[in-house]
Amino acid sequence: MKSPLFSILLCGLVAGGCTGTTVNECSNTLSNEEVAVFTSSDKVLQKAYEWAKKTALSYSHSDLDPVGFWYEAALPKREAFCMRNVSHQSVGAQILGLQPHNKNMFSLFAKNISEAKDWCSYWEINRYNVPVPADYLNDKEFWYNLNANPDMLQACMKMYDWTGDDDYISSPTFTNFYKRSTNEYIKRWDLSPDKIMDRDSYMNISVDFDENNNFHACRGLPSYVEDLPGIKVGVDLIAALYGGFEAYSRFAGLRKETSDSVYAKMIAERYRDILENEWWDNTQEHYRTLFTKEGKFIRGEGVPYILWFAATENSERIDKIISDINSSEWNVENLSHFPELFYRYGYCDKAYEYLVSLPTMSRANFPEVSFGVVEGCVCGVMGFLPSFSDKTVTTQYRIISPDSDSKITNIKVFDGYMSVCHKGNDFTEISNNTSSDVMWKASFIGDFDWIKTEDGVFHAVKTHDIKGNHISYADIRLPANKSIKAFALKGESDIAGNPLAMCLGSLP
Template identity: 40%
Template structure:
């Protein structure tokens, strides 16, 4: 058959149409893959709803690399399009669990890169999406808002991120090392924050020369995260707790980097600051902690008004070790938590989980995520709910130094169950399911062999591993005694640890 130019044209046109049709069909039905997104399910459906809301709300605050600041998520008051040092530090583990590791590292690096002598070794308290100090908090290098615990909080939280992720950049990045060392030396000296000077320092150090024309005055160096109260805050207990935590954190980082002698020096500084905290802040006569020292010499204790219960920072910075004092504070928060603002409430559920009050912690998380909570949209709320459920209810902890993770069921009743899948930690993706307080299944979904330490509540002579009776170790010196053993999980492997032989 003779092929004319006209027929050739129509054949080519038909071929183009067919190819185009195939392409459109492929686009309509993309290949379905497992995205690996974090999942949580339990016998408490209200808790499931809270998790779902918190996950999607937190992820809605995450921004990709299109903005000048790079990867970032919102960590400030809603709609500021910015992230501040306190909020990022508090949201970071929740963000990491949600897969926002690039965002975390970029934001911590931004804080580190903006520390300067001109700002008296402060960084920018709040950075916006345009990679600039947020105008609401910053006028110039001599006039800006700054809460002094921030440098220590960032240092402490960077170490926590290393433990969770195994990302050695948190230990070895030159900009971060510079930030840690300036913060724990020049910054401490410049602001007279060491325990040998802090009670005699001026509250108005390094204020702008022309104070009358200053926007922020002595808010350039607030010695606490407390921003209200009954007068001029001279010092907050969170200031002392944060410096203890930062010294310990950097001592651990130095040890991991092999600098044992310098690590010991920082650990000694942490010990001295801990002694100051224990002696100055604890009122032996009244048998309770003070929380804020004012310019008239008076103290706040647990609570004066809805935003003055600043003793939760003792838990957050791991600066309280006495079990009786811990339980006393837990009881105070249990009685009064409903009076607190969302920012403070967002620190509490894990405290309740870790001290035998899981039912209260569950109710609190449900309340924090409820539409009836008019301030639930604060970014800090949704990010920290993810951490509370992961580290609190499920008891998951990662330790990069041992290439392992821990699980500990904090379910309230034996008939309850809860599972969390696709949890990123170290170089792995893991899943864990608890059945009450007597059985746990762990799954190394993806990644190299990892050590799982299964902690089972209660004291047991032995545990069963995949049905085999196995010796275990008992830990009694803790608010919640437990038995534990360790198992190496290869990629794709699951294991079951229980108190009885499972059918």
């Protein structure tokens, strides 16, 4: 048996550059300690990540339990995973190498969708592979938030883009869940665009319905907001349905089901129209959040989910959402996603504040927090976003400082690993240790004219993010088992020479 030290040397993890691993040698040998290793000149940031990785992995479990591979994604000590929380923790879990855990848990939720439950699944499943008693009595009496199906649909699309696992597209278990969730589920709960604003607060109720019984009144909550009984629909459900149908459109397209893809995209846009035309308050310049059984809009939680599901593209309204979030108090479930969301839209300073403060917040032991910090560092700070469906990977360093260096080594992606090293605002090195050739969108915050690699010089494409930051990028072919360095330059005079040489070496 090879020693751990030999494995580390074999995988190229020793100091001396922004190197990673090779699929053939290391895809089955990397330990938890070797996967997704983050280092930074910002030691506060590095400490937050190290806490998050250690904490998140402490919630993961092998397949020795009856339920199989799983991680905690519910209230602490419940020994269970919730459909909502898994959908929200899955990217962080994937980064840490918990790919079999995600697939197993999503498969279980998909398998347990049924007509008897009005095309709902189980809200929570425990380590014994049974629905959690606190949420489920029988198929007519249980707790369920209607956002769950479209939320999971979007999460499964993310998992396909991160893994390239064809089961997410073609497995009968998953395809049945997708089709039921965009057809029978929508009809059974009156969630179609032409009915959702007129639906009843309580639906599919039994003859002995008791509004004071949570297993009756909460069997089909039309929002993730759970403390206001009798609402018809929440803005977060509108956004979730947009995200779910957008994801289904992509799935259908990948399966060459063109008519289904076009139809689902059309339905998604109808939900977006409802959001923009009926939920936006022009007077107050914010989104309404809850629609009551009396037919009135009221304010409450839910706005962050418009960003989570990318349900609006209106930059002015996104800026209002950011202001709305910053002026309100939030529970830790919402806070755990703010770093990734704020970085995604260019609000880097505030994203950083959330990221480094989350580990010390009250209820930081809630599993969603640690997984959210991992995602916030990798997808937010490092701007790392793979898409197997498009055969692309994007990077963008979002710490705007010429003296800041950060590296993430061995991110679990596709059938192998990728590593990314950023040095200052103008240098990135990426290592593609998978079997897939991809296009690398090498993106930099700043107004640059050129992006130079060892193989040539590219004209920088210039754009802006929602916040208004200048963005410059180039699409660069990144073959399998290849590392590439890219340097962003201003002016033709900077192209001469070899500035790449100044950026070689490992981080401190």
